[in-house]
Each structure stands twice: as C-alpha cells, then as structure tokens.
Amino acid sequence: MNSDTKLSLEYDFYGALLTKRQSEVMQLYHEENLSLSEIAEEFGISRQGVHDALKNAQEALATYEEKLGLVERFEKTSAAVTRIDGIIDSIREKRKTEGRDIDSGLDEIKDIIDSLDY
8 A cells, every 4th residue: 555545544544633733734735735835825834834734643643553553454354355255256156157065155254254353
C-alpha cells in the first residue's frame, strides 16, 4: 500500500483524535488539494505553520496506528474477505461441475476466519 493510501486510512480511523486545526489542515491539504500557501491564507498563518501542523498530524496518526493497529487489522480483514470471496466463487463453480463436495472449501474458509483477530 502506498503512503498516501495508508495516510488516508489512518486519517479515516484516527482523524477524530487530532486537534481541530490538525484535522482541518489535513482535510484541506489531502482532500481538497489546497497548497500550503492557500491553507496558510485561509487560517491567517505562515506556510511553515501549515507545514508543522501537517507534520504533527501525520506523526500523531502514525503513533495512533502504532499503538492501536486498526489500519493493519483492517487490511488483514480486507485481504481475508477477498480470499473468502474467491473460495466461494471456486466452490460454486466446482459444485456446478463436480457435484456437492464442498467440504474442503468450507474448511479453508473456516481457517481464514479463525486466523482473524476479532
């Protein structure tokens, strides 16, 4: 996963934990695609102030992820769901051609579900 995607997920999970200013700056910079100068003008602060707010927000998000691991857990769960979906499609196809012997696919799905931390 690229760093922009990871940052976006971290913001989705932990954005409410940021200060109001950090959250607003993150939103304007990453979602509205405003430049540092445009954001600085919006808030009446320097470009350096905007840069510092962005840096502090990103560091805070990384710290929250390090401690809570919600993005990592989300990625793991998403990958498992994708695998399960593929197995179900395979079972359906096998059932059409080979009858109703689906126990091995169901066992694999159970193993994937058991491997998730929930």
